[in-house]
Amino acid sequence: MAKKESTFINMVATLFIVTLVASTALAYVYELTKEPIEAAKLAKKLQAIDAVVPEYDNQPVADMYKVGLSDGLDSLEFYPAIKGGEVIGTAVRSFTNTGYNGLVVLMVGILPDGTISDIQVVEHKETPGLGTKMESPKFKDQFMDIDPSQVVLKVKKDGGDIDAITAATISSRAFSEATQLAVDTYKKGGNK
Amino acid sequence: MSQWKNFAKGFVKENPVFVLLLGLCPALGVTSTAINGMAMGLATLFVLLMSNMVVSLIKNFIPEKVRIPSFIVVIATFVTVVDLVMAGYAPAVHEQLGLFIPLIVVNCIVLGRAEAFASRKSFMSSMIDGLGMGLGFTFALTLLGAVREILGSLSIFGFKFMEGDGILVFILPPGAFIALGYLIAIMNKFKKA
Numbered sequence: 582m583a584k585k586e587s588t589f590i591n592m593v594a595t596l597f598i599v600t601l602v603a604s605t606a607l608a609y610v611y612e613l614t615k616e617p618i619e620a621a622k623l624a625k626k627l628q629a630i631d632a633v634v635p636e637y638d639n640q641p642v643a644d645m646y647k648v649g650l651s652d653g654l655d656s657l658e659f660y661p662a663i664k665g666g667e668v669i670g671t672a673v674r675s676f677t678n679t680g681y682n683g684l685v686v687l688m689v690g691i692l693p694d695g696t697i698s699d700i701q702v703v704e705h706k707e708t709p710g711l712g713t714k715m716e717s718p719k720f721k722d723q724f725m726d727i728d729p730s731q732v733v734l735k736v737k738k739d740g741g742d743i744d745a746i747t748a749a750t751i752s753s754r755a756f757s758e759a760t761q762l763a764v765d766t767y768k769k770g771g772n773k
Numbered sequence: 774m775s776q777w778k779n780f781a782k783g784f785v786k787e788n789p790v791f792v793l794l795l796g797l798c799p800a801l802g803v804t805s806t807a808i809n810g811m812a813m814g815l816a817t818l819f820v821l822l823m824s825n826m827v828v829s830l831i832k833n834f835i836p837e838k839v840r841i842p843s844f845i846v847v848i849a850t851f852v853t854v855v856d857l858v859m860a861g862y863a864p865a866v867h868e869q870l871g872l873f874i875p876l877i878v879v880n881c882i883v884l885g886r887a888e889a890f891a892s893r894k895s896f897m898s899s900m901i902d903g904l905g906m907g908l909g910f911t912f913a914l915t916l917l918g919a920v921r922e923i924l925g926s927l928s929i930f931g932f933k934f935m936e937g938d939g940i941l942v943f944i945l946p947p948g949a950f951i952a953l954g955y956l957i958a959i960m961n962k963f964k965k966a
Contacts, residue, residue, distance in 0.1 A: 587838040595835055599843045603850040610854050617861030625864060706871075708945065748941075 625703075630660050633690025633699040634670035637662035641672060648766050657766050668693060674703070675763035680755040682706035687756065689763035697724050700760060705752075712752030720746050720753065724760055734761040780901045783909030789882045790913035790953075791960045796882040799873045800914055801949040807930050810918025812866045813873060814911025816855050818903075820877050821886060821910070823851045825903030828891040835892075844887045845878070852877045882906060913956075920952050 585591050623642065630641050641660035649656045660672040670693065676686040686704035691697055702716050714720060723743050724734070734757045735741025736750060745753035789795045799817070804810040827847050835843045856874045859867040867874070877883065886906055891899040922928055925943035927935040942948045 585834060585836045587836040591836045592839045596839055596842060596846075599831075599835075599846050603846050607850055607853055610857055614857040614861040618857070618864075621861060621864040711941070711945075 629688035629701040629703050630672040632701045633688050634662035634672050637664050639663040670698060673763040673767055675759045677755050677759040679758055680705060680707055681712050681751045685755045685759055687759045689760055691767050696726060696728055700724055707752045711749040714746045714749060715752050715756045729764040776901050779898060780905040783905030788909045788913055789906055791957050795885055796880045803870055803873050804914055804918035804921055804949060805944050806922045807915055807919040809869050810914035813870055814914040816874060817877055818907030818911050819855055820851045821883050821907040822903040824848045824883055824887055825891040825899040828887045829896045829899035832892045848883050849878045917952055921948055
């Protein structure tokens with residue numbers, strides 16, 4: 582079959598049909614993958630919550646409440662873990678924009694007595710092999726099982742008590758900052 | 774050219790990364806580990822295969838002057854499909870590859886094969902070409918990722934085989950250039966021999 586000629590009508594018609602078919606196909610795939618994508622997002626959130634608070638018997642995502650930050654613009658999400666009617670821990674979704682590549686999102690688990698039980702990195706764009714080490718126990722353990730009011734959650738360079746990761750001071754700083762924000766907001770109004 | 778030669782050329786003789794030096798942006802950007810390299814390669818393989826097939830089927834209905842926009846729409850459609858499916862069924866991998874999945878649209882091998890091969894050849898040849906080129910690309914990215922992972926984090930496919938930190942530079946972007954350079958040199962040595 583010979584090629585179609587490049588007349589105006591031919592070109593308009595061809596492009597119209599090509600884009601129409603493409604957009605129909607995409608709409609179909611979008612509908613098809615909508616649910617799995619949301620399920621995956623929820624599973625990820627639950628996984629982070631599970632990792633930072635003790636075992637619970639409620640549904641932290643359904644019981645989520647927000648606590649406003651002091652700047653009044655933004656708020657943190659609090660996921661309470663309840664067992665037998667008692668709050669046994671709270672997962673705080675904290676974030677900071679001061680990471681090496683911007684946004685760093687943490688899930689900070691705080692026990693009722695104010696100590697940090699565990700921290701999970703939910704989202705980040707830090708340098709692989711450098712900033713990503715903030716997920717390693719060696720760095721993270723400095724924050725865990727401590728009373729945040731006794732320890733200054735800042736890297737040593739800034740006059741705090743945290744040993745920064747070698748060659749990733751900015752990521753360490755962001756991690757500390759987000760943790761501090763979670764602790765402060767928890768104190769302010771999270772522990773109801 | 775026999776179909777077998779057509780298929781095999783993507784691995785060594787016309788390997789997209791090592792010989793044609795096409796599609797280097799994802800090749801250098803995501804290959805900090807072998808798994809990332811392989812996932813990126815497979816995503817590209819799917820897009821390359823599908824777009825080659827579709828382009829060779831519709832080539833006679835596309836007027837010469839609007840062929841590039843038409844091909845790009847076809848490619849972009851498949852890339853978005855990969856993006857959505859990955860986000861739904863392999864969220865961990867999707868997060869790692871992030872921005873580089875949508876960037877497959879502008880990967881020069883995909884449009885390059887559509888324009889240089891699929892728009893001129895039969896359906897069968899185009900399919901085999903897409904498969905060969907895609908596997909060659911996957912092979913190159915996995916190899917590059919494996920080399921960088923072994924040297925940079927002392928692990929392979931996520932399994933740590935030695936304690937310690939490795940040579941940091943190989944995980945960073947400059948290490949990608951260095952590793953690629955040496956791999957090309959080795960490939961050339963073998964080709965000449």
